[in-house]
Amino acid sequence: MRSGKLTKTGWITATSAIAVLILFACNLLKNHGPVSSAQLSTAQGSSGGIAHKTWTQYGGSADQSKYVELKEITKKNVNQLQVAWDYPTKDNQSYRFNPIVIDNVMYVLAKNNSLVALDVTSGKEIWIHANLNTASKRGLNYWESKDRKDRRLVFCVNNTLQEIDASTGKSILTFGNNGSVNLREDLGRDPATIFRATSSSPGHIFEDLIILGSSPGEGWFSAPGHLRAYNVITGKLAWVFHTIPHPGEFGYETWPKDAYKYVGGVNTWGEITVDEKRGIAYFPIGSPTYDYYGGDREGAGLFGNSLVALDARTGKRLWHFQTVHHDLWDFDVAAAPQLVTVRHDGKKVDAVAIATKQGFLFAFDRVTGESLWPIEERPVPVSEMPGEKSSPTQPFPTVLPAFSRQTITVADINPLMPQAEQEQWKKRITEAKSGLFYPLSDKYETITMPGANGGAIYGNTAANPVKGIVYVANMDKPSVYKLKKEEPPELRVPMSAEDTVRAAAVYLQNCMVCHGANKVGAAGPSLININTRVSFENFQTVVNLGKANMPSFLHIGDQSVIDLYKYLSNAQGRQGGRQAGFQQSGAATMPDGPVVASGGAPLPQAAQAAGFGRGPNNRTYPDGVVPPTVRYVDGSSTGYGLGYPYLLGPPWSSIVAYDLNTGKIKWNRPIGTDNKYGDGKQTGLPSGIQGKGMIVTSTGIVFATCLDGGIYAFDEDNGDLLWSTRLERVPEGIPAMYENNGQQYLVVCATGAVVDRSKYDADVPRRYMVFALPKKKK
DSSP: OOTTOOOTTSSOOHHHHHHHHHHHHHHHHOOOOOOOGGGGGGSOOTBTTBOOOOOOBTTBSTTOOOEEOOOSSOTTTGGGOEEEEEEEOOSSOOOOOOOEEETTEEEEEETTTEEEEEETTTOOEEEEEEOOTTBOSSOOEEEEOTTSOOEEEEEEETTEEEEEETTTOOBOTTSTBTTEEETTSSSSSOGGGOOOOOOSSOOEEETTEEEEOOOOOSSTTOOBOOEEEEETTTOOEEEEEOSSOOTTSTTGGGSOTTGGGTOOBOOOOSOOEEETTTTEEEEEOOOBSSTTOOTTSOSOOTTTTEEEEEETTTOOEEEEEESSSSOSSOOOOOSOOEEEEEEETTEEEEEEEEEOTTSOEEEEETTTOOBSSOEEEEEOOOOOSTTOOOOSEEEEESSSOOSSOOOOOGGGBOTTSOHHHHHHHHHHHHHSEESTTOOOOSSSOEEESSOTTOBOOTTOEEEETTTTEEEEEEEOOOEEEOEEEOOOOOTTSOOOHHHHHHHHHHHHHHTHHHHOTTSSOSSSOOOTTGGGTSOHHHHHHHHHHOBTTBOOOTTSOHHHHHHHHHHHTTTOOOSOSOSSOSOOOSSOOOOSSOEEEESOSOOOHHHHSOOOOOSHHHHSOOTTOOOOSSOEEEOOTTSTTOOOTTSBOSOOEEEEEEETTTTEEEEEEEOOOOTTTOTTSOOOOTTTTTTOOEEEETTSEEEEEOTTSEEEEEETTTOOEEEEEEOSBOOEEEEEEEEETTEEEEEEEEOSOBSSTTSOGGGSOOEEEEEEOOOOOO
């Protein structure tokens, strides 16, 4: 889309704008009844119609600002914060769980994936629902009836949607089919061919609906990432929005005619934002599959890599903006859209801003979708890969500056790395192609900056909605790619040296802590010669969904799972073996404490089916579709090209504050200290804010967590560091903040890696840590 022009790949249509205005007018007239105390996040207040005084939802409030209007913790006393109480998880799990607080109860995931209700002042256990082994590690949703007699916790587990009574901790079996909704259904494809349909993020409650995205995977023939809403009481499907349009739907012509039958992804795996006053839901939508080669998906590919605004009640599209056309770089849009009120051209404008992996921030009128500042379609290099037709242009903001570095030259090489490595990189960079939107090739390396895990992803945005300030947690992290021809995933073929390196890296990052450096077992069982005990189908099921004490690893791609299975089978793996998967002796282990239930609702037979997704129904193209003669995949030895975190010099992670009243960056500060090259200075660190989060207070403080184990408090006005503390374990996920009996609390999920590497993992407890100011003496 060109500045000021309405097109199908960029802006809204005129009729859509009119529909939005009509929707808004109708909502103003609608009487929604009284607001209960647990629904204060939607009550009228000074913050653009929302009083941010509770943390009853994932991300704190519907607008996902992570903003709180609580007054006790200020710039002057924040340095007095101390641990008020903590709650050990008593397991070896790493959670990225954002606690929610309802009245005087906090809900957390702990004790080997058990849902635990805690007293918010003491951490005392109220009830435990044990063994929710594949529940989303990031958080859950809360809904209550207007009379507050019906209170429900809503979450995804094992490709189903389920509910638990927030008061008793027991499954609500009147919901869905005996307590669950099969998420493999309602996607327009045979459910038996869909392996992953669950949502790794909680979704969002709006009125009596639970609105969901999904994490279907990133391989060929993954499931489509259609957006869905279900009735909270019955579990009945309320609406579906096809992110890969079906015939007759808007955007259908931006794909091959049968793409809706076989293309996957185009999903919201990050955070959903809702303007509850207007009834508009904003979805950050990811890439189509396969991510790095689009020979079977010619066209711009709406609604891939887009910000999409839908009527939250009906799922009707109101407007959209596509941040990347025909994505070839895994530039998912995943960070929460931020709702702010700004002064623009002398007028008060309710805006929405979206931060992207490629380091851009785009800002729009949240009602009409009109950009606050011009956005230009600029020419970009065109792919020379066989069968590939990349987009000749991509959108660039003209006023809002980028928050991430977007180029790599010899001058950008990290001066702190050994000289020999610097010389090697000078040669590689000189011979490679680099620059934003440079297509990948099998003839040479392509260095993309930011890379697949750079820029901003989920959890990496926050805002002061009153002042119009948006905060972006940025990662300057490149990807180094080189495509290779896809080979059939035949598990009996011995691994190449390159595949072995790739699989070893996956094992080191994800498996070694539980299964040991030699794969002989530690906290988990031995994985040596896994093919003699576990079929590949069951191996992939357990890796992706988890089982018993093992968490899910949804982020590991299909090809990496294949490589890992072969690696653990000494490169002589065979399909077949026992079909039992990872066997567990006896019944599920019960944690200590007030256990009221275990395992969630019973799964219907259809939901229990393996749904592995490698059969002919969804591993081949539909009749009438001419597939590419050759397909290409990422050939980098580390997967996603992410094996070179120190290629660039510091800073590697930072917090960037945008003033959207002016369109300028207000301040930019590194966050975190790197042990390898940081020398005790705030240089940031690679992946420093990946899977972390922020909180913004009305008293002018920006809290942020970091991979170095730190909690940091920055001055909202200038980015100066007001306070920091270093935890024994890395804090994970989005922190939370709440008030109880007049005291303000900060909660972090400190369940990540041990910060001091000289300590044994078993000697450092994983826990939720609750900070507060010292209690005043009476």
